[in-house]
Amino acid sequence: MKVLVIGAAGMVGRKLVAALLSTGRVGEQAISSLALADVVAPTAPEGTIAVTTSVVDLSRPEAATGLIADRPDLIFHLAAIVSGEAEADFEKGYSINLDGTRHLLETIRLAGQSQPYRPRLVFTSSIAVFGEPLPAVIGDTQHHTPLTSYGTQKAICELLLADYSRRGFVDGIGIRLPTIAVRPGKPNKAASGFFSGIIREPLAGQEALLPVADAVRHWFASPRAAVGFLLHAAAMDTGLLGNQRNLTMPGLAATVGEQIAALERVAGPKAVALIRRQPDEVIAGIVAGWPQAFEATRAKSLGFVGESTFDEIIRIYIEDELGH
Amino acid sequence: MKVLVIGAAGMVGRKLVAALLSTGRVGEQAISSLALADVVAPTAPEGTIAVTTSVVDLSRPEAATGLIADRPDLIFHLAAIVSGEAEADFEKGYSINLDGTRHLLETIRLAGQSQPYRPRLVFTSSIAVFGEPLPAVIGDTQHHTPLTSYGTQKAICELLLADYSRRGFVDGIGIRLPTIAVRPGKPNKAASGFFSGIIREPLAGQEALLPVADAVRHWFASPRAAVGFLLHAAAMDTGLLGNQRNLTMPGLAATVGEQIAALERVAGPKAVALIRRQPDEVIAGIVAGWPQAFEATRAKSLGFVGESTFDEIIRIYIEDELGH
Numbered sequence A, B: 001m002k003v004l005v006i007g008a009a010g011m012v013g014r015k016l017v018a019a020l021l022s023t024g025r026v027g028e029q030a031i032s033s034l035a036l037a038d039v040v041a042p043t044a045p046e047g048t049i050a051v052t053t054s055v056v057d058l059s060r061p062e063a064a065t066g067l068i069a070d071r072p073d074l075i076f077h078l079a080a081i082v083s084g085e086a087e088a089d090f091e092k093g094y095s096i097n098l099d100g101t102r103h104l105l106e107t108i109r110l111a112g113q114s115q116p117y118r119p120r121l122v123f124t125s126s127i128a129v130f131g132e133p134l135p136a137v138i139g140d141t142q143h144h145t146p147l148t149s150y151g152t153q154k155a156i157c158e159l160l161l162a163d164y165s166r167r168g169f170v171d172g173i174g175i176r177l178p179t180i181a182v183r184p185g186k187p188n189k190a191a192s193g194f195f196s197g198i199i200r201e202p203l204a205g206q207e208a209l210l211p212v213a214d215a216v217r218h219w220f221a222s223p224r225a226a227v228g229f230l231l232h233a234a235a236m237d238t239g240l241l242g243n244q245r246n247l248t249m250p251g252l253a254a255t256v257g258e259q260i261a262a263l264e265r266v267a268g269p270k271a272v273a274l275i276r277r278q279p280d281e282v283i284a285g286i287v288a289g290w291p292q293a294f295e296a297t298r299a300k301s302l303g304f305v306g307e308s309t310f311d312e313i314i315r316i317y318i319e320d321e322l323g324h
Helices: A011-023 A061-068 A083-088 A090-114 A149-166 A193-203 A223-235 A256-267 A281-288 A297-301 A310-321 B011-023 B061-068 B083-088 B090-114 B149-166 B193-203 B223-235 B256-267 B281-288 B297-301 B310-321
Strands: A002-006 A033-038 A050-055 A074-077 A120-126 A171-177 A208-210 A217-221 A246-248 A252-255 A275-277 B002-006 B033-038 B050-055 B074-077 B120-126 B171-177 B208-210 B217-221 B246-248 B252-255 B275-277
Touching: A002 A011, A011 A033, A011 A223, A061 A090, A074 A090, A074 A223, A083 A090, A083 A149, A090 A120, A090 A149, A120 A149, A120 A223, A149 A171, A149 A246, A149 B149, A171 A223, A193 A208, A193 A256, A193 A310, A217 A223, A217 A310, A223 A310, A246 A297, A252 A256, A252 A310, A256 A310, B002 B011, B011 B033, B011 B223, B061 B090, B074 B090, B074 B223, B083 B090, B083 B149, B090 B120, B090 B149, B120 B149, B120 B223, B149 B171, B149 B246, B171 B223, B193 B208, B193 B256, B193 B310, B217 B223, B217 B310, B223 B310, B246 B297, B252 B256, B252 B310, B256 B310
Parallel strands: A002 A033, A002 A074, A033 A050, A074 A120, A120 A171, A171 A246, A208 A275, B002 B033, B002 B074, B033 B050, B074 B120, B120 B171, B171 B246, B208 B275
Antiparallel strands: A217 A252, B217 B252
């Protein structure tokens, strides 16, 4: 099968590509070729599978034409302008996150008019589709009232994905990822950055700032779980989805206090001592509007599996990123 | 205030225009001019207010530019390709129902960049945004999983309206209308046509076909109530909406059997005898997927008022359409 990964240079994209190349298959099917696309040049890992790379600007309709020219059987669409940037640059966010996805869907639909074509399309959505009113635990039938342009764009793409799938133009599945932790790499300025920072920095012997209260509760999965969701979505029987093509992924609800307790269990009190509380009203205000926990009943019943303790999430980071 | 009605030639549009001209005001504010637009030429009623008309194709971006040139303070956007046609012609439905609305929003946003402009925009959405799973009574936080392209397009426009309002580009409010009954005029081929037909035809001494079982339950408001919703949405304090700019309108849940009982109370057994049961599997199948009843708690608390008995809906038809 021919596989295309759009957004292959991102953190999750790179881990997905590594997983695809390590097994050489998706479910039962062997991968014959792998095309990697992103706004910056993705790295083409060495291996036995033919890998091609391309640099694309998804806001241009012809970008999708180029990506689909080879008629990939399976498409992972992970590319997006992130939340903060989509809020700061209204036009850029709509152009990439909405128009880019719509160009892709339209190009697939039109390709199917000359000869039958209905690829599996795995789309990464976000829990940012949810907004007020926000129950403590969000069920699978909660409405979408996003409080950001990013969340709006993701919610719209979910609707398009479902309609294009219902009409038979594509075999789509949208997965709403939890906040991914522990993110590898340097601290960044994302409002959610501290959720990873308070684990990652202490494990590296460095101080980490904690801008919110210990009682703040949020919804997590590891990068390894995120790749698992994508691979399961790629191989599963989508007939089980009916017309509901978008799913909240399972995750783990944990408070900051529970994160810190897990860090102490895994790495000891010396690590915890490196967390410095420095309340930040702005970040606390942003985070207060975020979802805290989900039922994710449907996704679990369809075989998607997340972590069940934050200890596990920390151990995965140590295994996958620190090599021990 | 300058008022623009897009979709002024439709059934609800014509009644809205008549109501605007009869009072000459919206809430406390006097109407200074009224612009009517539709895909076919709207009739310009005589009156003391300056009325202009235009024929527009909303799928063309420049159509919105022309409509907004005069900077209307209040815009009613009722125009849409109806459900059946949007399902039959995929491209036309997206072009008018999605792109047309987005062009309008974008034109308003860009107009606000040269000098401040933030009109009230009243958008008619639909209960077609709801799909499976469908509880017997649908609450205000039920998710949108439309089962038609029309419902998908309306759900997407709701998301856009909310985001453009949140960003301050427009003062939007979306209202999800119940099925409007009793519709005046000739029988049409819409799957929902019989809901009006079984009342309208007998009142005119004509036979009406009933294609579904008496137990079928659905959600109704009169054309008069629909105009009332639009006028209330135009004048209300939208600050009360917060970031949830779209509302399910109140309505009346009634079974076909309850409709017929109401007809008997209002017009006697002779009228009821004109209803001929002719089961139609196709129509019954379509209608089985439709919502049956809503809570509409939020809209009611915000002052929107529908009917409470089907007798009332029939009496309104007799008063407004049969002139007695």
